[in-house]
Amino acid sequence: MAASRKYYPLVSIITVNFNQSEVTCALIASLNKITYPNFEVIVVDNNSTEDDPDIIKQRFPNIVFIKNPINYGFAAGNNFGLMRAKGDYVMLLNNDIEVPVGFIEPLVNKLENNQGIGAVSPKIKFYYQPDTLQFAGFTPFNPVTMRNAAIGYWEKDKGQYDQDRETPFTHGAAMMVPMRVVREIGLMSYIFFLYYEEADWCARIRKAGYKMFYVHNSYVLHKESVSTGRLSVMKIYYQNRNRLVYLRRNIHGKEFIYALFYQLLIAIPKNAFKFLIKGKLQLFLAYYQAIGWNIKNAFSSEIHENPSL
Numbered sequence: 001m002a003a004s005r006k007y008y009p010l011v012s013i014i015t016v017n018f019n020q021s022e023v024t025c026a027l028i029a030s031l032n033k034i035t036y037p038n039f040e041v042i043v044v045d046n047n048s049t050e051d052d053p054d055i056i057k058q059r060f061p062n063i064v065f066i067k068n069p070i071n072y073g074f075a076a077g078n079n080f081g082l083m084r085a086k087g088d089y090v091m092l093l094n095n096d097i098e099v100p101v102g103f104i105e106p107l108v109n110k111l112e113n114n115q116g117i118g119a120v121s122p123k124i125k126f127y128y129q130p131d132t133l134q135f136a137g138f139t140p141f142n143p144v145t146m147r148n149a150a151i152g153y154w155e156k157d158k159g160q161y162d163q164d165r166e167t168p169f170t171h172g173a174a175m176m177v178p179m180r181v182v183r184e185i186g187l188m189s190y191i192f193f194l195y196y197e198e199a200d201w202c203a204r205i206r207k208a209g210y211k212m213f214y215v216h217n218s219y220v221l222h223k224e225s226v227s228t229g230r231l232s233v234m235k236i237y238y239q240n241r242n243r244l245v246y247l248r249r250n251i252h253g254k255e256f257i258y259a260l261f262y263q264l265l266i267a268i269p270k271n272a273f274k275f276l277i278k279g280k281l282q283l284f285l286a287y288y289q290a291i292g293w294n295i296k297n298a299f300s301s302e303i304h305e306n307p308s309l
Contacts, residue, residue: 008038009112011104011176012087015043015095016077019050023223024095028060036104039091040064042081046071073193082187082309087179092198094173096223098127106218107176110164118181118210119202121170122218125157134222136161137214138169141199143255144262146243151214167214168206172198174220177205184208187307189249194234196242203250204306233286240268240290248294248303264291 013031017024024043031041042064045053057065066080078092089108093099107120124135136152148169152161175198185204188197202212247259272287297303 008036009088009108010086011036011039011089011091011108012081012085012179013039013041013091013093014078014081014085015041015093015097016046016074016081017043017048017053017056017095018046018071018077019048020095021045021048021051021053021055024056025059027093027095027097027099028056028063030098030100032060033101034099034104035101036108039104040086042066042084044068044077044080046073046077073190075188075192075194075197076190078197079187079190079307082182085179089176089178090182091176092172092174093220094222096127097174098221098223100219100221103218103220106215110213110215111176111178114211116209116211117213118185118205118208119170119175119177119212120215121167121175121212122215122220123157123161124171124174124220124222127221127223130221131156133157133161134224135171135173135214136216137165137167138171140168143251144258145267146247146251146259146263161214162216164216165214167212169199169202170212170214173222173224181205181208181210183309185306187309189306191245191302191305192238192242194238194242196239196246200246200249203246231283233282236283236286237290240287241293244290244294245303 015024015027028041043056044066046068047070053067057063064084066084068077068080082090089111091104103122107122110120111117121135123133126132126134133152133155135150138150139148141148185208188201192200205212244263247256247263251259268287268291272284275283
């Protein structure tokens with residue numbers, strides 16, 4: 001008897017490129033080998049100036065290619081892709097990801113089988129150590145320290161996380177969201193620019209009543225921190241600036257006061273001082289520039305805006 005025909009909903013795969021066009025091409029090359037038959041690839045270039053982003057479209061003419069006139073940041077870059085997406089599902093992938101051939105099917109199946117799920121992420125492994133895990137779900141944020149942890153981080157993958165689990169956050173490097181959920185909750189907040197935008201997006205998905213899941217039988221390989229570097233001024237500035245922005249948008253009441261005092265009086269001074277005694281003045285100053293931005297924008301209405309699709 002002939003097998004019944006299966007419906008494959010369209011998946012819009014979105015990635016943001018910034019001065020890493022060869023890395024982005026490697027991602028697309030891996031996507032062109034996947035077994036899922038119905039997808040589009042949307043590449044948003046955030047005004048790359050250190051290489052020629054046009055090679056992406058030249059090598060892969062079937063992609064949707066958006067060239068921004070300035071660097072709008074990661075959140076806005078993804079938003080441009082979301083606004084162009086035609087899919088039933090959107091898959092956000094960092095450009096420093098490469099994928100195996102069957103990574104999409106388990107994610108789509110998870111979402112198709114449970115309308116109460118608002119986002120999913122696959123298992124994430126390190127590209128250069130593919131037997132080692134980066135992500136198998138997250139722990140919740142501590143409401144005071146504003147810290148959480150990736151489950152399985154730097155563990156050898158021995159199958160110990162080979163079951164789906166609910167997670168308070170999906171991973172911004174690889175996350176799939178139904179387009180109906182995006183229409184309901186809106187786009188990422190433009191205020192973040194870089195870092196914490198996906199955590200805030202997940203918080204809004206949860207507030208709308210949806211669950212999020214880690215899906216064990218899908219995985220991707222992550223090269224990690226290709227664009228910003230491990231200890232760059234940009235990374236320290238935006239991580240600390242946006243940790244405070246996330247706090248302001250999502251933590252309330254006494255927990256907000258405790259968390260704010262912890263960040264301003266303990267966490268940031270302690271971490272900044274480490275760089276000062278090492279003579280890394282620019283990294284030290286990045287912490288206090290992050291605080292300064294939040295002071296300057298203490299009463300800005302833009303902090304709490306959620307753009308609609």
